[in-house]
Amino acid sequence: MRSFEYYTPTRVIFGKDAHLQVGTLLKEYGCKKVLIHYGSKSAEASGLLDEVKKSLTDAKVEFVTLGGVVPNPRLSKVREGIDLCRRENVDFLLAVGGGSVIDSCKAIGYGCANPWTDVWNFFLKTETPTACLPVGVILTIAATGSEMSNSSVITNEDGWLKRGCVKTDLCRPRFALLNPQLTCTLPQYQTESGCVDILMHTMERYFVNAETMELTDSISESLMQTVIYNARILMKDPLNYDARAEVMWAGSLSHNGLTGCGTGGGDWACHQLEHELGGMFDVAHGAGLAAIWGSWARYVYQENPERFAQFATNVFDIPCGTDFEKTALAGIEAMEDFFRSVEMPTSIGELGLTLTDAQIQELAFKCSFEDTRTIGTFRRLNRKDMEKIYHSAL
Amino acid sequence: MRSFEYYTPTRVIFGKDAHLQVGTLLKEYGCKKVLIHYGSKSAEASGLLDEVKKSLTDAKVEFVTLGGVVPNPRLSKVREGIDLCRRENVDFLLAVGGGSVIDSCKAIGYGCANPWTDVWNFFLKTETPTACLPVGVILTIAATGSEMSNSSVITNEDGWLKRGCVKTDLCRPRFALLNPQLTCTLPQYQTESGCVDILMHTMERYFVNAETMELTDSISESLMQTVIYNARILMKDPLNYDARAEVMWAGSLSHNGLTGCGTGGGDWACHQLEHELGGMFDVAHGAGLAAIWGSWARYVYQENPERFAQFATNVFDIPCGTDFEKTALAGIEAMEDFFRSVEMPTSIGELGLTLTDAQIQELAFKCSFEDTRTIGTFRRLNRKDMEKIYHSAL
Numbered sequence: 001m002r003s004f005e006y007y008t009p010t011r012v013i014f015g016k017d018a019h020l021q022v023g024t025l026l027k028e029y030g031c032k033k034v035l036i037h038y039g040s041k042s043a044e045a046s047g048l049l050d051e052v053k054k055s056l057t058d059a060k061v062e063f064v065t066l067g068g069v070v071p072n073p074r075l076s077k078v079r080e081g082i083d084l085c086r087r088e089n090v091d092f093l094l095a096v097g098g099g100s101v102i103d104s105c106k107a108i109g110y111g112c113a114n115p116w117t118d119v120w121n122f123f124l125k126t127e128t129p130t131a132c133l134p135v136g137v138i139l140t141i142a143a144t145g146s147e148m149s150n151s152s153v154i155t156n157e158d159g160w161l162k163r164g165c166v167k168t169d170l171c172r173p174r175f176a177l178l179n180p181q182l183t184c185t186l187p188q189y190q191t192e193s194g195c196v197d198i199l200m201h202t203m204e205r206y207f208v209n210a211e212t213m214e215l216t217d218s219i220s221e222s223l224m225q226t227v228i229y230n231a232r233i234l235m236k237d238p239l240n241y242d243a244r245a246e247v248m249w250a251g252s253l254s255h256n257g258l259t260g261c262g263t264g265g266g267d268w269a270c271h272q273l274e275h276e277l278g279g280m281f282d283v284a285h286g287a288g289l290a291a292i293w294g295s296w297a298r299y300v301y302q303e304n305p306e307r308f309a310q311f312a313t314n315v316f317d318i319p320c321g322t323d324f325e326k327t328a329l330a331g332i333e334a335m336e337d338f339f340r341s342v343e344m345p346t347s348i349g350e351l352g353l354t355l356t357d358a359q360i361q362e363l364a365f366k367c368s369f370e371d372t373r374t375i376g377t378f379r380r381l382n383r384k385d386m387e388k389i390y391h392s393a394l
Numbered sequence: 395m396r397s398f399e400y401y402t403p404t405r406v407i408f409g410k411d412a413h414l415q416v417g418t419l420l421k422e423y424g425c426k427k428v429l430i431h432y433g434s435k436s437a438e439a440s441g442l443l444d445e446v447k448k449s450l451t452d453a454k455v456e457f458v459t460l461g462g463v464v465p466n467p468r469l470s471k472v473r474e475g476i477d478l479c480r481r482e483n484v485d486f487l488l489a490v491g492g493g494s495v496i497d498s499c500k501a502i503g504y505g506c507a508n509p510w511t512d513v514w515n516f517f518l519k520t521e522t523p524t525a526c527l528p529v530g531v532i533l534t535i536a537a538t539g540s541e542m543s544n545s546s547v548i549t550n551e552d553g554w555l556k557r558g559c560v561k562t563d564l565c566r567p568r569f570a571l572l573n574p575q576l577t578c579t580l581p582q583y584q585t586e587s588g589c590v591d592i593l594m595h596t597m598e599r600y601f602v603n604a605e606t607m608e609l610t611d612s613i614s615e616s617l618m619q620t621v622i623y624n625a626r627i628l629m630k631d632p633l634n635y636d637a638r639a640e641v642m643w644a645g646s647l648s649h650n651g652l653t654g655c656g657t658g659g660g661d662w663a664c665h666q667l668e669h670e671l672g673g674m675f676d677v678a679h680g681a682g683l684a685a686i687w688g689s690w691a692r693y694v695y696q697e698n699p700e701r702f703a704q705f706a707t708n709v710f711d712i713p714c715g716t717d718f719e720k721t722a723l724a725g726i727e728a729m730e731d732f733f734r735s736v737e738m739p740t741s742i743g744e745l746g747l748t749l750t751d752a753q754i755q756e757l758a759f760k761c762s763f764e765d766t767r768t769i770g771t772f773r774r775l776n777r778k779d780m781e782k783i784y785h786s787a788l
Contacts, residue, residue: 007406218617222612223613245656
């Protein structure tokens, strides 16, 4: 049994109209002036931003706004946010959106609170932040789990490098207002892409080639079954509040550390392979993960077929005899069948991309940090392995 | 789907030798002088206290000690702790023990930080605390989940009233050092009594007569299965580290709020019925719960047999046809069989107590706050109902 640390200080308020508490909450935290950070026009068009501003005004909390965060959020927007916050003496950051907006907020928070260096250094991991402006969240997409996590992923347009920050508890949001209603109007593709991302956060902690904790395994299997079940419901009934709620809460729990207790850190190879794809082509994160996962799984499962067989049996109710390899492959197929059932891609081609050999080499070169690192722990993958996985995912 | 709040700010460090980090941690929290609060002589005899003191000395953290906390911890000891902390200018409280010691620490913390009133008023719920000295925990018994919870239960010797404090996040421990090794030397009766307590914390949130959250249900069922499985292992192999670890982590998760998300608060009737028993006769809390649960369950299950049938099927793999009542009763029987398999009582008689009618009336009178309140939500229970349950549990 591995030792572990578990720390999830984010205060979660979950339910209908939860976001309307934002003004009162910020006041409670002593906030004087907050940055409302958001992405698409839909936050404006839906009236959500107006509701937020009204709540802040009612609570006598000053604010400035910065919209325009895009998926795979950009370093240039982060820099714009840092400048704005310094100029306006902002003391709290409010993300109104999904993972991209939250991650952008966290990066702005690091930038503001560590003026001694350039914020990108935290993503190059050449420096470690020592502070962060407090972040609060009003979540509009269930996907990345960033609302309770200690991570942030930003894309630097200079070279299209997508990189995760040094992980510290400093950036864990102080509060997360989770109202499943806010996700009801999401397009199907985004909803299902989010469900894949949630599953992947659990799977990447689950597929470790080492002893784990029964309780964590069992919680992870519960979580995966819940997401799969409700993702299918949302294909037919996107306004189903309960299904939205199940998925939203699963999203937070899948990435707040709970599913990693005793598993020793997980294997993040799929995420890392997808990050390069997302950095280069701007694909939806979850869809990119779905496109790669099957190829990754078939490339690595023989290292520990029993683990994949457990997954097949406990998540998909596939009977397991003594032929673990057969059961393992059936489990991988079942997950891909699920991806297809919610119209997610199971190949890079289905993402609408036709990669050349040169592009594959470039992706692997970047993902291996110019051939200086391996990724993954279930099976350690070098640059050549990465190329093979990208190839078989075509 | 019910709205909910979830807030678990306790930093958990889990694994072998976790407790040796205590000095460094307290230093990190800025502690100048800590109270080491503990219970039995075994903390002294085992060398644990010496290890703690050495860690504090190495980190240059001053300390005073106060031992002698008993199961069903006493108000007089709390008052002694408050006086000592004031006299010694203690700024942090360290519980080295199980639920009784932690709860005593929390009460001392409330008493020290709210000099404007008497601490017992927080347990009478006539006043609400506005602050609490910070509490840290080195856990030696997996049972109450107090190491991550917002609750504290104290017994007032004046009338032998056992009462839970007003619940506030103020008393949630700042950190919990969870080393399963420290529980390996516990007597079987205490180990298994702890397992029952853990199960009950989950069951009392699970048995609600309302719509719940699939994900929470599924996590709760995972947790119950894990505890049942490992409690049985510990009957034969008490030194099994992995089984100790599973139970210990289950204990923290069962009472930190996770198993209550979306279930609307739970039904705490069994705990309340047991509190009176524990206040009057000083029985081991978990054993007292085991003695009462079956009688409670049979008294209430007809309000919602489907819920008990779900429990039977998902926790004990009992096939469920259309006869929910039959499946429900089989599930109750299966849980009692489990209690018997780990030598826990399923009646008050097996606790070694022979109650008179007058005593039953007194217990119910106290539990109903002199006939002024009902308890429970699955089925609301008045004083007469309580008497009947105590009777059938004889």
